[in-house]
Amino acid sequence: MVGTFARLGLAAVWLTSGLLKVVDPAQTYVAVRAYDVLPREAVAVVAGVLPWFELALGVLLLLGIGTRVVACLSAALLLVFIAGVSQAWARGLNIDCGCFGGGGAVAPGQTQYVQEILRDTGFLLLAAWLIVRPRTLLAVENRLAGPLVTSGSGGERN
């Protein structure tokens, strides 16, 4: 039950953030560039791929396909985000994380690094729950894989 909530919650996070990024590519580019980590060419590629990657994670979680793997990918991505925000904070940059659209430079004093990191940490907990307990209700993989995971389950053991 908790897992189902976590799965759908994380799906909503990725679908929302992916959609907001995909509809405004220039904004996404500026947001990624503002972290001041990657060369310009790489920024363009990351800004182009990231929204679609987030949408893919969102769709897979929504349907409940490969929940544990997708939760692992989600956790990895969230760790990258937290690292990005942390380095911006540590270097004294003044940026918005651009987590859900927006992003880019902000006035000094307008940064919200603590809130952004806490929020990502919350999402990370959802992912962690799903990695530990990927079994959820209303998941397509329940039909595909039988009683979840190992292919050795079911009739084979008899």
Place this chain on the structure above:
Amino acid sequence: MGGADRSDRKRRQAAAEARLRAAGITPKRRGLGGLSGTSLVLTIVAVVVIAAIVVGVVVTMKNKAAETAAPAATYPVARSGAVITAGQAAAPVTVDVYEDYLCPYCERFETTYKDQITTALNAGQIKVNYHAISILDRSSTPPGYSTRAANAAICAADAGIFPAYHAQLYAEQPAEGSAGFSNDELTAKGTALGAGPGFGQCVAAQANTGLIQNATNTAAATPALQSNGQFGTPTIAVNGTKVDVNDSNWLQNAIKG
């Protein structure tokens, strides 16, 4: 692990399923295409994730100008006050570009469309009025890079190196919050592009600051250039009407009329 072993296993499985059916239980299917459930799930995940990455890369490539053959600027440049006009005066379409040299969206605009614009300028299809705007002066540390860069760009127009200088300031655009290029650095870039000794004096004197301020105030107060009552950069107008440059066909549409 011979075939016999596998068929034996299959037979036992079939028997097990038959027993379950007899007990009124429908055995779970083994997934499609002979894949076991887990492999099928992992395959779907891989396909979806890879498809997403491919879509992202394709979109990125499509938006990027064909860099293999970046056209060289062969168009004339004239200046009137803080407005630098690129292209032939008789060109049928007028594009007004309001840019701030520190604005990252302006860098995005330049990177995305500069080759298309250069080609259209060379062909005499359009002329472009570049308005030197400084709305981000407070976003550099110390403040004022927007104005200094705009001043240097005006100097570059007078020195006959505007197209290359303009392109370079965007290609190497400093980050918001940074110091930006010093006047010495702005001078060195122009000198490297062939500007004469007067260029450095022009950059250092910052004599165009008043012109830039006026141009900025005028643009910001022009309702036709605003979105929701706000003026921002980049703002692009075609024959006086603001256009949406998120539409990658805006220039082709402008040329077609």
